[in-house]
Amino acid sequence: MRERQLIELIARRCGPPRDRRVLRGIGDDAAVVAAKPVCVISTDSLVEDVHFTLSHYTPAEIGHKALATALSDLAAMGAEVGEAYLALALPGRLREEFSRELIDGVVDLAENHGVTIAGGDVVDSSALALTVTVVGWAENPERLVYRDGARQGQRVGVTGTLGAAGAALLLESYDHEPPIPLAADQRRALEQRLKRPRPRLREGLLLAESGASAMIDLSDGLASDARQLAQRSGVRLHIDLAALPLAAGVREVAAARGLAAEELAATAGEDYELLFTVDDRRVAEVEQALAAADCPVTWVGAVEVGTGVVFFDASGHCRCDLHGFEHGRVAAKPERD
Amino acid sequence: MRERQLIELIARRCGPPRDRRVLRGIGDDAAVVAAKPVCVISTDSLVEDVHFTLSHYTPAEIGHKALATALSDLAAMGAEVGEAYLALALPGRLREEFSRELIDGVVDLAENHGVTIAGGDVVDSSALALTVTVVGWAENPERLVYRDGARQGQRVGVTGTLGAAGAALLLESYDHEPPIPLAADQRRALEQRLKRPRPRLREGLLLAESGASAMIDLSDGLASDARQLAQRSGVRLHIDLAALPLAAGVREVAAARGLAAEELAATAGEDYELLFTVDDRRVAEVEQALAAADCPVTWVGAVEVGTGVVFFDASGHCRCDLHGFEHGRVAAKPERD
Helix, strand or coil: CCHHHHHHHHHHHHCCCCCCCEEECECECCEEEECCCEEEEEEEEEEECCCECCCCCCHHHHHHHHHHHHHHHHHHHCCEEEEEEEEEEECCCCCHHHHHHHHHHHHHHHHHCCCEEEEEEEEECCCCEEEEEEEEEECCHHHCCCCCCCCCCCEEEEECCECHHHHHHHHHHCCCCCCCCCCHHHHHHHHHHHHCCCCCHHHHHHHHHCCCCEEEECCCCHHHHHHHHHHHHCCEEEEEHHHCCECCCHHHHHHHCCCCHHHHHHHCCCCCCEEEEECHHHHHHHHHHHHHCCCCEEEEEEEECCCEEEEECCCCCEECCCCCCCCCCCCCCCCCC | CCHHHHHHHHHHHHCCCCCCCEEECECECCEEEECCCEEEEEEEEEEECCCECCCCCCHHHHHHHHHHHHHHHHHCCCCEEEEEEEEEEECCCCCHHHHHHHHHHHHHHHHHCCCEEEEEEEEECCCCEEEEEEEEEECCHHHCCCCCCCCCCCEEEEECCECHHHHHHHHHHCCCCCCCCCCHHHHHHHHHHHHCCCCCHHHHHHHHHCCCCEEEECCCCHHHHHHHHHHHHCCEEEEEHHHCCECCCHHHHHHHCCCCHHHHHHHCCCCCCEEEEECHHHHHHHHHHHHHCCCCEEEEEEEECCCEEEEECCCCCEECCCCCCCCCCCCCCCCCC
C-alpha cells in the first residue's frame, strides 16, 4: 500500500471532521482549525522494539497507546482536548491489514474523546514508529496547570491506582518462568492498563478547575516524575509509600517476584495517572470533583522546603533510593533513570 | 546521551523563547502558545535510507531539510509561521556530535525564519527519523489558500526555478560514472537546493494577500503536485513545458544524461517552490509583490474545464505521459507516482 492510498484509508476511516472547529482536515498542505485563545501542544513518539514489540502488542493496541500517551500530556496541563496529527513510519513488511487495525486503534480512541485526526504523514521505514502530535486549547493560560506551581504546605495527590503497568511488564518479562498465580481477569486488567492506557483528560480539566497548583502525568514512574515536578517547582515532595493506591493484583505480582508492592508502584512507569499538588483549603473541592467523575483520588504526601523527593515507608524510614523503573526487556523506555 | 540530556541540549541551544506568544516552551508536559484566530498545522517525517542517506547528507543538512519541508507546507497555505515541534528517533550508534550538528541545522533555520522550537520528543530507534510538526497562524481562514480554489480562466504561476533538486539527485546517483562537466559553484548550488531547500514562507504570505486562489508546494514534482491541485479544484491545468523556469545547470545535467531539461523540471520533486493559480486581473499585483520580495515568478499555464494536467511541448504537442519522478536510488521518496 503506497502513501497516498494509506492517507486515503485514514481519511475514509476518520470521515469528515465532526468538530466544526476543524475547517480543513486531511487532504490539503496543512490542516486549518479555528483556534481558542491558548494553544497547548505535545508530540510523542512510540518506536518498535523500544516502546513496544510486535510479539506483545496487537496493531490496535499500538495505535491506542501512541495516541493515549500523547493525550495524557494534555491531561496533565488541564487543557481541553482538540485535534491530533499522526505521523506513521511503516515498514513494507507489515501488511495492509496491519495498518488498518493500527489506524482503528488510533481512531477508536480519538472518537471516544472527541478528538479529530486532522492530518499527518505516512512514510516508509525499516522500523515501525508512530509520532502523534496532539493539540489542546484553553480560554486562559492562567487556568492551565504547569509543573512549577507546587508550594510548601500543599498536599500531593494522585488519581486512580498505581503499579498496574509495572506489574503487567513483570508478568510479560517472566513469560517463560513458572506463572504467577493470578485470576485471568485480573491479569487481563493489568495488561490492559499497560497496553490501552486511559488518558485522564476529564480529570485533568477538573483538577485545573479545582485549584491544582502543579501537575504531571505518571509516564516514567512516580519516583522520576515527582522529581521533575519538585525540581521545576523548587520544592521537596514528601511521599508516603504506604499511602500509594495499588491497583488490584499488583501486590500478588510483586510478592511472587520478591518485590515490595509499594516500591513497584513508586518506580514503575506507564500508569498515566496524574500527580498533582493542591492547597489544603481546596482538598474537599478536588475530592468532590473527581468523585463526580468516578475517579479515585488519594493523598500520598506533602510539599516541603528543600529539593528532590523523599519516600517514607510504613515504619517511617526514609527511602532515598527509589528511582524510575528500568524494565529488563527490549520494550522498556530507555530513558528511565 | 540519554533522552533527558538531549532534550536539555536542545533547550539550551534554542535558548528561552524569544517570541512572547510562546508562554511555555520545552520542559513542561506540553508547550503553551498564545493563539491567533486560526491555527494551521502540518506534520512531516524524514527517514534515513528513505528520504536521505548518511553518506550523502551532513547532520545539519538533515536537520535543515526536515524543518524546511515542514515549513514549506505552511508557505503553501499562505499562513504566518509560528512554532515547531521536533520528534527525533535517534539510533544509539550516532554520537553526541551528530545530534548536536543535526539540532544546529534545525535551530539555525528556525532562527532565520523567526520560528520557535517549542517542544518535541527524543526516543531511541534503529533508524534515524525526524518528525517535525509546524504550527502557523492566520487572522482569518478566508485569507488562507487551499488546493481547491483554482477556477477556469485563471493563470498558473510558479515561484523561483525548477529542476535543481532533480538535477542534484541525478548528479548524486551517477557518482561513479564519468562526471558531468559543470562548474563547481553551479554543482554546489544545485546540491544546496536539494539539501537545504528554502521554504517560501514570505512568498506564500504575499501570494495569499495578492489573490492566489489555489496553491501547493512542489515536493513530489510539478506533474504530481499540479494533478493534486487540479483534482481538488475539479479543473484541468494546462502547462507549457517551454515556459518552465529552469534552474542554472539543469539544462547541462539533463543533456549529459540524454533527458529533456523541461521534462526533468516537470517531473523531479523537492524544489519546494510554490505552484499557484490567480485571476488575470490580479497578475500585476502578484508580480509586484513577488518582485519586492526578490522572488522570480513565471506564468506557466492556465486553468481549463476538465480534469488532470496536460503538458504541451514547444511544438504544441500534448504530453500526457509526465509523472512525478522516481529516483533510482535508496534516498528517493517512495510514494511518488
